[in-house]
Amino acid sequence: xxxxxxxxxxxxxxxxxxxxxxxxxxxxxxxxxxxxxxxxxxxxxxxxxxxxxxxxxxxxxxxxxxxxxxxxxxxxxxxxxxxxxxxxxxxxxxxxxxxxxxxxxxxxxxxxxxxxxxxxxxxxxxxxxxxxxxxxxxxxxxxxxxxxxx
Numbered sequence: 001x002x003x004x005x006x007x008x009x010x011x012x013x014x015x016x017x018x019x020x021x022x023x024x025x026x027x028x029x030x031x032x033x034x035x036x037x038x039x040x041x042x043x044x045x046x047x048x049x050x051x052x053x054x055x056x057x058x059x060x061x062x063x064x065x066x067x068x069x070x071x072x073x074x075x076x077x078x079x080x081x082x083x084x085x086x087x088x089x090x091x092x093x094x095x096x097x098x099x100x101x102x103x104x105x106x107x108x109x110x111x112x113x114x115x116x117x118x119x120x121x122x123x124x125x126x127x128x129x130x131x132x133x134x135x136x137x138x139x140x141x142x143x144x145x146x147x148x149x150x
Contacts, residue, residue, distance in 0.1 A: 037086045037116040045147035049128070058090075058147060066090050072098050086116040090124070097130075106132050112145060120149040 039060040046053040047070075057069040066080040078092035090112050097106040109131070114124035125144040131137055 037119050037122075039080065039088055039114070039116060039122065041149055043122070043147040043149055045145060048144045048146070050141050056145065056147075058145070060090075066092075068092055068095060070095065074098070083113070088114050088116070090114065104133060106130060106138075110143060112143075114145070122147050 040062055041060060043058045043060070045056060045058075047056045048054075054071050056071065059067045059069075060080055061067075064079055064081060066078045067075050068078065069075045074096050076092050076095040078090055080088055080090035082088050091110065093109045095108045095110070096104055097108060099105050107130075108128055110126060110128040112124035112126040114122050116122040123144060123146050125142060127140050128143040129137065129140040
């Protein structure tokens, strides 16, 4: 049977402390490498449609709600959910569109699949269907959002 002397105990204590520090440092590196982004917060950017780019603002809430404010300064509530690491889906139904005189004449439904390439930017794409106010479907086309946090 081997006996531990105070010198030997001190050596093992130091070795254990050094090992603990190294393991903590390594675990922090692994955690940072696997950190996920979240869309929560306010985003500005533009939506690209068949007629060009249009400024827009999105605000994602923790409760699964999302709000879009378009260039006509109307705000519509939608829903969002995570679809994987740094990926999410959001959709809106009934975003109102006004003519040049301010009269409501149409609405848009759209669905977007988004990929967050960093904590402060994402892009998304998906179908957008345009309806007249009476519900007449005018067609569907793909749109994309290019957004930055802030």
